Amino acid sequence: MTIASRQTSAVETSAPGVERATSELFKVGMRRLASGIGLITTFHEGRPHGFVATSVTSVSAVPPSLLVCANQNASAHDPIEHTGRFCVSLLGQRDKAIAAQFGSSSRRDERFTQGDWMSLPSGPLALRSAMTWFDCVIEERIRHHSHSIFLARVIDVGIGEQEMPLVYFDQHYLEM
Secondary structure (H helix, E strand, C coil): CHHHHHHHHCCCCCCCCCCCCHHHHHHHHCCCCCCCCCEEEEEEEEEEEEEEECCCEEEECEEEEEEEEEEEECHHHHHHHHHHHEEEEEHHHHHHHHHHHHHHHHHHHHHHCCCEEEEEECCCCEEEECEEEEEEEEEEEEECEEEEEEEEEEEEEEECCCCEECCCCCCCCECC
């Protein structure tokens, strides 16, 4: 039996036009997509706000732009929306503890207590140990169900040390 036929026989099929994608089934499927980790940060009303994201995507090189998806219930969503600015700090493996801290809503007040942070001239904070950071200005926001898609122009880029990226897969950070 070839690999293709084994995969086909193992996959359930449904009749065309029949919607089977439940929220839980979708989440299980998406957990199988390995993703890099970005910390999305901003500074609003005298304090920093941020969250960990796997939904960061390059959109265009001319002009440099990217998109970030944020849950509208996330504590950093409204501050990002109000300021119109955010920073994406792409994490390497040495920043695993910071990612875990940002990924836990119960540790929200601890998020900026670890790491060496710098204020960017536009307002957001960047993590100095990040492999790369992107300073962004939101150009468009699209609401889609529970999330906002922020399309942003990148106004500055910081390049840090090259290292193995922190990768998230099936609810775990991978050691490479």
